[in-house]
Structure formats: structure tokens, C-alpha cells
Amino acid sequence: MTAQKGKDMLVKLHNGSIYETVAGLRAKQLAFNEESVDITDSESSGRWRELLGGAGVRRCGLTGSGLFKDQASDETVRSAFFAGSLIEAQIIIPDFGSLTGPFLMTALEYSGQHNGEVTFDLTLESAGAISFGAVS
Incomplete structure (x- = not known):
């Protein structure tokens, strides 16, 4: 696999009828985590943890930041x-x-400088099973 352009990573939200690309995102970060379940006891070999x-809770989190460019996707983000x-x-x-899969938007932040554009930051957290589809 060769290097990929960051702009080609897309975040789409379902607006009730279609998946709509969140316009204006300049930076995106996707993270997967799984909690660990510690079963160490006094008889653990060499006192190693x-x-x-397969027992921990899995999660997928996405953060993104950008600027507003498209009224329809802006409304989808705000409404969500x-x-x-x-x-x-x-x-x-x-x-x-x-x-x-299902996500909950846990943060939506707006910022702007007096001599610049208004930007936004958003955070999505998985709220159920996430399915993966490989590129064919």
C-alpha cells in the first residue's frame, strides 16, 4: 500500500436519507480502544499481570476539525x-x-479569530457495534 492523502479520509453522517460527507474537515483522527480486564492474583506466574x-469493552472514537463550507452538512452536524x-x-x-455504525456526537466546539474564519471541532464516540467493510 502506498501513502494516502489525508483529505481522502472521509467522515459521513446519515442525514435521514443518505450518508452526507461532513464538509470542510481539515483534520481527522480515528482511534480504537479496548479496556483490559485484569485477572492477576497471588498465584500469577512470577507476579506478572x-x-x-476478549472481555474488555471496545470503543471507536473520532475527532475532526475544520471550517464550515456546506450548509446541508453543517445542519446535519448541528442537528446531531x-x-x-x-x-x-x-x-x-x-x-x-x-x-x-451508531455514534453519539459528544462534543461540538466553535472558534474563530477576528481576522480569520470560523472553525469547528467535533467528537464522535461509538454507541454500538461497528462494522468494517474492506476495499474490494
């Missing part, structure tokens, strides 16, 4: 946050695949 595989409800999201990673 022992973890129970203020509704406080789960929204279907699709994250496309070029030459890798796509991730789809």
Missing part, C-alpha cells in the same frame, strides 16, 4: 449534536475500507 482476552441522539456514521479510509 494477567489479562483476560443538539438532538443528543445516536446518528449513523460512515468513516472511509482510502485503500483500507469503511467503518459504519
Whole structure:
């Protein structure tokens, strides 16, 4: 696999009828985590920590920042946050695949300098099973 352009990583939110690309995102970061379940006891070999595989809670988190460019996607982002409800999201990673599932928008921040554009930051947290589809 060759190097990929960061601009080709897309974040799409379902607006009720289609997946709509969140316009204006300049930076995106996707993270996967799994909690560990410690099962160490006084008889653990050499007093080394022992973890129970497959028992922790998994999560997927996405952060993004950018500027508003498209009224329709701006409204989708704003509505998702203020509704406080789960929204279907699709994250496309070029030459890798796509991730789809329910997310909750846990943060939406706006900022701007007097001599610059208004920007936004958003955070999405997985709220259920995430499915992966490989690029074919």
C-alpha cells in the first residue's frame, strides 16, 4: 500500500436519507480502544499481570476539525449534536475500507479569530457495534 492523502479520509453522517460527507474537515483522527480486564492474583506466574482476552469493552472514537463550507452538512452536524441522539456514521479510509455504525456526537466546539474564519471541532464516540467493510 502506498501513502494516502489525508483529505481522502472521509467522515459521513446519515442525514435521514443518505450518508452526507461532513464538509470542510481539515483534520481527522480515528482511534480504537479496548479496556483490559485484569485477572492477576497471588498465584500469577512470577507476579506478572494477567489479562483476560476478549472481555474488555471496545470503543471507536473520532475527532475532526475544520471550517464550515456546506450548509446541508453543517445542519446535519448541528442537528446531531443538539438532538443528543445516536446518528449513523460512515468513516472511509482510502485503500483500507469503511467503518459504519451508531455514534453519539459528544462534543461540538466553535472558534474563530477576528481576522480569520470560523472553525469547528467535533467528537464522535461509538454507541454500538461497528462494522468494517474492506476495499474490494
